[in-house]
Amino acid sequence: PEALLSVRGLEKHFPVTKGLLKKQVAAVRAVDGVSFDVFKGETLGVVGESGCGKTTMGRLITRLLEPTGGEIVFEGHDITHMPQTRLRPLRRDIQMIFQDPYSSLNPRHTVGAIVGAPYRIQGIKTEQSIKKEVQDILALVGLNPEHYNRYPHEFSGGQRQRIGIARTLTLKPKLIVADEPVSALDVSIQAQVVNLLEDLQNELDLTYVIIAHDLSVVRHISDRVAVMYLGKIVELADRKSLYESPMHPYTNALMSAVPIPDPARRKDRKRIRLQGDVPSPLNPPPACRFHTRCWKAQEICKKVEPPLVELAVGHQVACHFPENAPEGFTPGDVTAA
Numbered sequence: 001p002e003a004l005l006s007v008r009g010l011e012k013h014f015p016v017t018k019g020l021l022k023k024q025v026a027a028v029r030a031v032d033g034v035s036f037d038v039f040k041g042e043t044l045g046v047v048g049e050s051g052c053g054k055t056t057m058g059r060l061i062t063r064l065l066e067p068t069g070g071e072i073v074f075e076g077h078d079i080t081h082m083p084q085t086r087l088r089p090l091r092r093d094i095q096m097i098f099q100d101p102y103s104s105l106n107p108r109h110t111v112g113a114i115v116g117a118p119y120r121i122q123g124i125k126t127e128q129s130i131k132k133e134v135q136d137i138l139a140l141v142g143l144n145p146e147h148y149n150r151y152p153h154e155f156s157g158g159q160r161q162r163i164g165i166a167r168t169l170t171l172k173p174k175l176i177v178a179d180e181p182v183s184a185l186d187v188s189i190q191a192q193v194v195n196l197l198e199d200l201q202n203e204l205d206l207t208y209v210i211i212a213h214d215l216s217v218v219r220h221i222s223d224r225v226a227v228m229y230l231g232k233i234v235e236l237a238d239r240k241s242l243y244e245s246p247m248h249p250y251t252n253a254l255m256s257a258v259p260i261p262d263p264a265r266r267k268d269r270k271r272i273r274l275q276g277d278v279p280s281p282l283n284p285p286p287a288c289r290f291h292t293r294c295w296k297a298q299e300i301c302k303k304v305e306p307p308l309v310e311l312a313v314g315h316q317v318a319c320h321f322p323e324n325a326p327e328g329f330t331p332g333d334v335t336a337a
């Protein structure tokens with residue numbers, strides 16, 4: 001399959017400054033050397049606890065933030081440091097859905113003004129045709145075309161997220177990056193919004209990067225899933241192999257927190273409780289960043305950083321002692337894989 005987006009060695013280090021002269025004394029390594037592709041028409045789920053860099057990564061690939069290192073290539077264009085003026089045409093193609101549908105919608109603007117704003121900014125349509133287009137989009141996201149003149153506060157959380165989604169569709173994007181699109185919503189509403197995203201993907205030929213803090217939200221919608229920890233991808237695999245045979249201890253811990261609906265299967269599962277919180281990205285642990293919380297950690301984990309390597313077809317992991325490793329894999333020596 002063809003890559004729509006290719007990210008190589010992506011970095012975002014936020015400087016920490018001191019004093020009036022703002023002398024840089026350290027850096028928060030929010031995203032620290034991340035590489036992956038997003039293929040046309042797929043959904044890549046990106047999962048990790050808060051502070052793992054996933055939101056920063058989403059903002060980098062939509063170019064809301066400027067990377068400090070690495071490369072972002074979208075449809076063959078290197079957009080890593082492209083100036084905003086040249087980025088404008090590409091802005092239509094890459095859109096972002098935010099976590100909190102309420103704070104991202106201007107309360108003083110009607111739904112028609114919010115969803116139709118990109119047309120008005122670009123001056124590409126008459127008011128009458130904007131209204132028609134916006135009403136079509138509202139119908140597409142499951143809202144009533146008569147909602148055109150209403151205000152965001154008149155809607156429920158789920159409906160507001162539908163307005164947020166409608167707004168991203170105006171310019172017919174190719175890639176949508178959704179940052180925790182359902183985590184602010186009631187559990188009962190979450191599935192509806194996920195199903196809507198799935199329907200829109202089929203209908204409009206969209207490609208998604210969906211960011212979430214747990215593995216259950218992205219389970220059904222993702223084709224592949226990347227797990228991030230402290231600014232790095234620790235595991236990346238297709239959905240089936242990630243959920244059925246996770247290799248990284250951190251993924252196993254996240255997986256053990258996903259609810260299992262079937263009580264018969266639930267009792268067989270061991271809950272892995274991680275010790276402590278995610279360490280600060282200001283001063284991450286050396287070598288394997290997970291070693292301070294990993295129950296499998298050995299001396300080598302504190303000394304040698306395990307590279308992200310492919311241990312099974314399409315299944316990459318960064319660990320010296322992976323779980324479910326294929327036959328012939330020598331623990332403690334991922335570089336030999």
Ligand code: SF4
Nearest residue numbers: 288291294301319320
């Ligand atoms: Fe745990 Fe070592 Fe693997 Fe890191 S490299 S996840 S510390 S076993």
